Amino acid sequence: MPRVVLGVCGGIAAYKAVEVCRRLVDAGIHVAPVLTDGAQEFVGALTFSALASEPARTSLFGGPEPIPHTYLGQTADLIVVAPATAKLLGKYAAGISDDLLTATLLATRAPVLVCPAMHTEMWEHPAVQENLSTLRRRGVHVLDPEEGRLAGGDVGAGRLADPARIADEVLRLLAGVHPLTGRTIVVTAGGTREAVDPVRYVGNRSSGKMGHALANVALRLGARVVLITTANQPVAAGVEVVAVESAQEMHDAVMARSASADAVIMAAAVADFRPKAPSDHKIKKADGVPEIVLEPTTDILAALGRAKRPGQMVVGFAAETERLREHAAAKLAAKRVDLMVANDVSAADAGFEVDTNRAVLLAADGSSAETQLLTKEELAAVVLAHVVTYLGGPLGGPST
Numbered sequence: 134m135p136r137v138v139l140g141v142c143g144g145i146a147a148y149k150a151v152e153v154c155r156r157l158v159d160a161g162i163h164v165a166p167v168l169t170d171g172a173q174e175f176v177g178a179l180t181f182s183a184l185a186s187e188p189a190r191t192s193l194f195g196g197p198e199p200i201p202h203t204y205l206g207q208t209a210d211l212i213v214v215a216p217a218t219a220k221l222l223g224k225y226a227a228g229i230s231d232d233l234l235t236a237t238l239l240a241t242r243a244p245v246l247v248c249p250a251m252h253t254e255m256w257e258h259p260a261v262q263e264n265l266s267t268l269r270r271r272g273v274h275v276l277d278p279e280e281g282r283l284a285g286g287d288v289g290a291g292r293l294a295d296p297a298r299i300a301d302e303v304l305r306l307l308a309g310v311h312p313l314t315g316r317t318i319v320v321t322a323g324g325t326r327e328a329v330d331p332v333r334y335v336g337n338r339s340s341g342k343m344g345h346a347l348a349n350v351a352l353r354l355g356a357r358v359v360l361i362t363t364a365n366q367p368v369a370a371g372v373e374v375v376a377v378e379s380a381q382e383m384h385d386a387v388m389a390r391s392a393s394a395d396a397v398i399m400a401a402a403v404a405d406f407r408p409k410a411p412s413d414h415k416i417k418k419a420d421g422v423p424e425i426v427l428e429p430t431t432d433i434l435a436a437l438g439r440a441k442r443p444g445q446m447v448v449g450f451a452a453e454t455e456r457l458r459e460h461a462a463a464k465l466a467a468k469r470v471d472l473m474v475a476n477d478v479s480a481a482d483a484g485f486e487v488d489t490n491r492a493v494l495l496a497a498d499g500s501s502a503e504t505q506l507l508t509k510e511e512l513a514a515v516v517l518a519h520v521v522t523y524l525g526g527p528l529g530g531p532s533t
């Protein structure tokens with residue numbers, strides 16, 4: 134999840150920063166608010182603490198980190214200052230760091246967006262414009278104020294840009310490094326276990342490595358990630374994990390979460406059949422060899438293909454041991470998915486359990502691509518590049 138420091142300065146427009154904060158959090162961004170002393174004259178830190186991803190910081194000293202400005206500056210993917218007052222712009226241009234916000238601005242290599250807001254006379258003052266030119270020359274992004282009503286009833290240039298525009302600009306700037314910002318991706322992983330009795334199950338060799346790699350890479354690309362998994366593989370902090378065991382549990386979890394997802398990636402090895410009448414007590418060896426009658430499970434991927442809404446992407450994996458392209462293409466069409474990632478699970482270095490994989494990617498538009506042997510993280514990055522292209526960047530989406 135991308136981390137954004139939201140700097141708030143002392144101006145009447147500080148109340149609009151609350152809306153910026155809420156919009157960014159809603160877009161799946163981790164927001165760390167930093168308030169100047171002036172900002173707190175207009176809006177309390179508690180308001181931001183309640184809405185942001187972590188409590189608002191107000192001071193260089195006395196917080197949880199020994200050196201908060203370097204911590205914030207080094208961990209930020211972007212810093213946005215809204216509203217940015219004439220004083221803040223002057224200090225930033227001059228390299229003065231006498232409070233937490235200005236020190237953080239000097240302690241970061243992340244992109245910085247400033248959103249000035251002040252009275253027209255101040256906005257047009259040569260000192261302010263020269264400071265902005267200096268900041269622009271140094272690569273700082275500036276979202277110019279709008280014309281409109283200002284404090285005290287005056288009308289003119291200097292009103293803070295609309296919070297929706299500020300949030301959009303943050304997402305646009307993040308898109309370069311985090312192209313899935315604001316997107317929700319549901320990933321499944323691992324092999325399902327279908328109970329025979331309370332101690333035995335029908336299962337398969339899936340370790341969950343492929344699905345967990347997809348979840349971890351999707352998170353790094355900025356997505357909000359829900360991982361529905363049967364496996365106990367490492368997963369990055371920030372991924373929402375839903376633990377399931379059987380095909381039915383996986384079906385229920387996927388269906389409950391897929392409606393609002395931008396993409397669903399089914400890397401799990403879901404059982405096609407399950408025991409029809411699992412015993413509720415341990416089957417005794419002394420009772421002889423049991424006859425286990427199987428019944429089909431619900432095909433989750435096919436259900437997703439049927440329920441797919443415009444703009445949503447559904448990705449399947451095809452585990453094949455022969456005629457890879459042919460069988461995968463048949464599944465692509467039958468399950469009505471947008472992309473099928475076919476892997477040859479009979480290869481010793483690909484498919485189940487190992488750390489590497491190679492795949493043929495078949496898209497619904499008829500195009501295809503083939504990868505070399507890759508680590509599962511590398512293959513995850515290839516699959517997610519297709520997702521990024523399909524979705525068309527953050528919060529945009531293909532034409533529907």
Ligand code: PMT
Binds near residue numbers: 322339399403
């Ligand atoms: O977990 P690892 O050890 O890392 O191994 C990775 C993997 C080999 C499991 C993975 O790369 C893979 O191929 N996953 C799909 C396995 C599979 O079930 O393939 P399939 O061809 O039987 O099914 C096709 C698709 O339908 C899959 O996306 C599957 O999730 C889905 N399916 C199948 C049956 C069912 N009842 N519901 C489904 O949704």
